[in-house]
Amino acid sequence: MILEATRPGTNHENGPEFNPWLAAEARFNQAATLLGMDDGLQKVLRTPTMEITVHIPIQLDDGRLEVFTGYRVQHSLARGPAKGGIRFAPDVSIDEVRALASWMTWKCAVVNIPFGGGKGGVICDPALLSQNELERITRRYTAELIDFIGPERDVPAPDMNTNEQTMAWIMDTYSMHKRTTVTAVVTGKPLNLGGSRGRPAATGRGCLFVTLQALRKFGIAPADAKVVVQGMGNVGGNAARLMAEAGLKIISVIEYDGALYNANGIDTVAVQKFRAETGSIVGFPRAEPIDKHQAMYLPCDVFVPAARENVIHSANAHLLNAKIICEGANGPTTAAADKVLEEKGIFVIPDILANAGGVTVSYFEWVQDRQGYFWNEQLVNERLEEIMVNSFQDVVQYGEKHKVHNRTAAYMLALDRVAFAIKLRGIYA
Numbered sequence: 001m002i003l004e005a006t007r008p009g010t011n012h013e014n015g016p017e018f019n020p021w022l023a024a025e026a027r028f029n030q031a032a033t034l035l036g037m038d039d040g041l042q043k044v045l046r047t048p049t050m051e052i053t054v055h056i057p058i059q060l061d062d063g064r065l066e067v068f069t070g071y072r073v074q075h076s077l078a079r080g081p082a083k084g085g086i087r088f089a090p091d092v093s094i095d096e097v098r099a100l101a102s103w104m105t106w107k108c109a110v111v112n113i114p115f116g117g118g119k120g121g122v123i124c125d126p127a128l129l130s131q132n133e134l135e136r137i138t139r140r141y142t143a144e145l146i147d148f149i150g151p152e153r154d155v156p157a158p159d160m161n162t163n164e165q166t167m168a169w170i171m172d173t174y175s176m177h178k179r180t181t182v183t184a185v186v187t188g189k190p191l192n193l194g195g196s197r198g199r200p201a202a203t204g205r206g207c208l209f210v211t212l213q214a215l216r217k218f219g220i221a222p223a224d225a226k227v228v229v230q231g232m233g234n235v236g237g238n239a240a241r242l243m244a245e246a247g248l249k250i251i252s253v254i255e256y257d258g259a260l261y262n263a264n265g266i267d268t269v270a271v272q273k274f275r276a277e278t279g280s281i282v283g284f285p286r287a288e289p290i291d292k293h294q295a296m297y298l299p300c301d302v303f304v305p306a307a308r309e310n311v312i313h314s315a316n317a318h319l320l321n322a323k324i325i326c327e328g329a330n331g332p333t334t335a336a337a338d339k340v341l342e343e344k345g346i347f348v349i350p351d352i353l354a355n356a357g358g359v360t361v362s363y364f365e366w367v368q369d370r371q372g373y374f375w376n377e378q379l380v381n382e383r384l385e386e387i388m389v390n391s392f393q394d395v396v397q398y399g400e401k402h403k404v405h406n407r408t409a410a411y412m413l414a415l416d417r418v419a420f421a422i423k424l425r426g427i428y429a
Helices: 020-035 040-044 092-112 129-146 166-179 202-217 234-245 267-279 335-344 357-373 377-402 405-425
Strands: 003-005 050-059 065-074 082-089 116-123 154-158 226-230 249-255 257-260 289-290 300-305 322-326 347-349
Touching: 020 335, 020 405, 040 082, 040 377, 040 405, 050 092, 050 129, 065 092, 065 154, 082 092, 082 129, 082 166, 082 357, 092 300, 092 357, 092 377, 092 405, 116 154, 116 267, 129 166, 154 166, 154 300, 154 357, 166 357, 202 234, 202 322, 202 347, 202 357, 202 377, 226 234, 226 357, 234 267, 234 300, 249 267, 347 405, 357 405, 377 405
Parallel strands: 082 116, 082 154, 226 249, 226 300, 300 322, 322 347
Antiparallel strands: 003 050, 050 065, 065 116, 249 257, 257 289
16 A cells, blocks of 8 residues: 555546546636735645545456456545545546545535545456456455544445445455444445435436526526436436426537437437437437537537536636536536636536535435435435535636636635634644
8 A cells, every 4th residue: 555645646548627636726826816826825726635545456257366456535624524525437537536525625614514535546447357356346445544544533335337236345355344334435326225215317407496596597498498408327317307307408419439419409318218228319310410529519598518627628618608617527628618608608507516416415425324314315405406406506606706707716615615614623733
């Protein structure tokens, strides 16, 4: 096990604009400067509390031994335990995990829940691994982190290519080491193991709630709103479905292998069913195929990027024709693109607000596990709506007060709240 304490590097194969840590740092610097924050406090806020690298030896199904590399970054514990997902992907990097951990700190602060930020990942390709191999990787990764996670220290959750089953393995491994069942060590678990009702759709539902607030601000009736959704996974798929149920018209959906368009609205439930049966949205009979890049630039009221990082950047931001962008994904817009969107007058609901529905209901799950008392789905959704609407208003009002756009306002609000907690606690020495 290696505990890394070095400052994040600046090299990235796609150039500095696409380095997630540098993007997070640029926005941090801007917000801290506008707040007039002193250099010492800035250093405390921008530096991760702990970065852990683990090397995971696994015997594959064919008998070969392989070693996988995993990370866990705890960015801040000032307001509570670290909170953040674990992703399995071949392109996981320490820069990406650092950036995502810091975003979780600001995200939890924006919606004012008592967590700090954390993130984890394992460099692997789940498509090439069996279920048994994935279980071995998950359990060994958990065992290596056993002294660094827990209900009051660091609470992981699912992320890219991980799911309820992954969380069940983590919970079981942790519980076996602790010799007692500890359901609150992770969130995003199956209902029968302490999961929360409403959790699977929570991020998409949060996107719906803040989008409805933005439409109201612009005087656009939901029935008149045209929406383009990029990404039909958990976040984008649920956001599209829930927006359609609320009366918004989904005119285009975009996936990695193609896109669909229907000016009269797309049946998103039928698209998801078609995708589940065929493995792709391509060929869906009740919509026209459209170039997946051009679909991003369709005239619309709302564009929901809910796929990967950096899909809106300095080379394409000027092509967007949306009134509102609701960032369902983490980091879909590069820092260099922010100014372009601002000049175009596009109202951006930033990721650390827009997709905070997931961590909010994860907080609800953690609370329910610790209480041993579980809520019905209506109560979960009502409390989620209350937090998302209040947080939207907090960010917009903060932006109007300080005359900054929403992303900067969200960062300023988050930094202010975390800094306030640090000042109250003081620096232990």
